[in-house]
Amino acid sequence: MAQPLVFPSTLQASLKPYLPTPSDTRPHVTLTYASSLDAQISLAPGTQTVLSGLMSKAMTHYLRFEHDGILIGANTAIADDPGLGCRLYSEEAGEVAGYDSQPRPVIVDGRGRWQPKGGRVVRTAADGVGKAPWWFVCCELSTLPQEHIDAVLSVGGKVVSLGGERIQWEELMGRLKKEGLDSVMVEGGAGVIGQLLGQARHLVGSVIITFAPVWLGRGGVEVIPDRNGDGKGEVGRLRDVKWLPMEEDVVLAGKLD
Amino acid sequence: MAQPLVFPSTLQASLKPYLPTPSDTRPHVTLTYASSLDAQISLAPGTQTVLSGLMSKAMTHYLRFEHDGILIGANTAIADDPGLGCRLYSEEAGEVAGYDSQPRPVIVDGRGRWQPKGGRVVRTAADGVGKAPWWFVCCELSTLPQEHIDAVLSVGGKVVSLGGERIQWEELMGRLKKEGLDSVMVEGGAGVIGQLLGQARHLVGSVIITFAPVWLGRGGVEVIPDRNGDGKGEVGRLRDVKWLPMEEDVVLAGKLD
Numbered sequence: 001m002a003q004p005l006v007f008p009s010t011l012q013a014s015l016k017p018y019l020p021t022p023s024d025t026r027p028h029v030t031l032t033y034a035s036s037l038d039a040q041i042s043l044a045p046g047t048q049t050v051l052s053g054l055m056s057k058a059m060t061h062y063l064r065f066e067h068d069g070i071l072i073g074a075n076t077a078i079a080d081d082p083g084l085g086c087r088l089y090s091e092e093a094g095e096v097a098g099y100d101s102q103p104r105p106v107i108v109d110g111r112g113r114w115q116p117k118g119g120r121v122v123r124t125a126a127d128g129v130g131k132a133p134w135w136f137v138c139c140e141l142s143t144l145p146q147e148h149i150d151a152v153l154s155v156g157g158k159v160v161s162l163g164g165e166r167i168q169w170e171e172l173m174g175r176l177k178k179e180g181l182d183s184v185m186v187e188g189g190a191g192v193i194g195q196l197l198g199q200a201r202h203l204v205g206s207v208i209i210t211f212a213p214v215w216l217g218r219g220g221v222e223v224i225p226d227r228n229g230d231g232k233g234e235v236g237r238l239r240d241v242k243w244l245p246m247e248e249d250v251v252l253a254g255k256l257d
Numbered sequence: 258m259a260q261p262l263v264f265p266s267t268l269q270a271s272l273k274p275y276l277p278t279p280s281d282t283r284p285h286v287t288l289t290y291a292s293s294l295d296a297q298i299s300l301a302p303g304t305q306t307v308l309s310g311l312m313s314k315a316m317t318h319y320l321r322f323e324h325d326g327i328l329i330g331a332n333t334a335i336a337d338d339p340g341l342g343c344r345l346y347s348e349e350a351g352e353v354a355g356y357d358s359q360p361r362p363v364i365v366d367g368r369g370r371w372q373p374k375g376g377r378v379v380r381t382a383a384d385g386v387g388k389a390p391w392w393f394v395c396c397e398l399s400t401l402p403q404e405h406i407d408a409v410l411s412v413g414g415k416v417v418s419l420g421g422e423r424i425q426w427e428e429l430m431g432r433l434k435k436e437g438l439d440s441v442m443v444e445g446g447a448g449v450i451g452q453l454l455g456q457a458r459h460l461v462g463s464v465i466i467t468f469a470p471v472w473l474g475r476g477g478v479e480v481i482p483d484r485n486g487d488g489k490g491e492v493g494r495l496r497d498v499k500w501l502p503m504e505e506d507v508v509l510a511g512k513l514d
Binding site: 044215222225227231233235237242250 | 454471479495
């Protein structure tokens, strides 16, 4: 297993104002991603690109510790096959985050393209190290390969069809709240981030972005939200902004209006 | 005239390692621009968009104070009609930057589209407040409107054709050095920045970018350099990186390898 990560308590304190706050109807949604200077998250579609450094990674695990669920889109699940676990080491407790502190993996996959069987999320759950994933699709469940449904169900996960053509974010978040998640950290990819910065931005409570001092150059996967209305004005400005330098990177924390 | 700007000495000290250092053959080139979170510098081509705050503006004037020349492309000259002057107020000296401290405006305009007559740069020079502009084109001088050549010459400026089809950056920088500029600050626009982050990056000494916590959304003017070679690798990573939070913005200072 990869090594535990320490995130200094001073930096933890700086991020406290952006951590989840309780709400009755929906989970607190924290949108988080790592970007190059030219607003790209990877060198090419389907490619995992490591942009940021070790301290930023430790921060990600701190944020995972502080959230009930961790949500990614199908492209990211397929391209990266991430474990979505929390390896935060608490110096206070003298231990690494245990099972109860692991976030619930939520895979958002309108067209049902994820193939969880044999993947890290399912293996981690089978090993009792991580929580079982919840797999949300729009297509009918009968169109999903049975072996992949079985893989998720066999470790105690859920497979749910929301119906419709595209993910309805309001409905999904309401559902996650009902299922017991009071906070959800969204980690990507570009499609999910674009929708949550665009049409579904009213659902987002906090934004935490890491910038690495690198240009990926034209041809990568950009995070550029669509404009509203006449398409002429800016999409949005963050308020309560804090910039936290972390080694070579900087972390931007803020809230959407 | 717009008000003088104060840039705190502690922030000045933080930027010192990125200020021009002498060289025998070429000016020290500092590349500087203000970007949104989605890597855009304006809402639309030909539009001036104010992204960053007052402290970042004060920093720009501090940098202008520390450079012999200030270089912009024709699109920026046409869209913004900037004065390119330095209004830094020195608390030590108890005064605003005078004529001798003003940077030399350098307009890089391959196709000769700038129309300096009546513009701010020429007016500022005529008033004795700023230095006269140097106008570099590739086209033949005989193709430029005589009234605009006259406007530049009448205030003591220069109009120079470098020949060729596109700006040869190495040649231009050599020329500026010969003309007495030991340091040049490049302020935009996207075309000029893209070339200096791409093919001409070996000429760049320092990079200083301001990020504002805003998304402009798809449709604006992006700063995304072209990739080299096979187009698969990252374009470049900054070294000696420093992130300086300034009010709502952050300033990234670094050097190109």
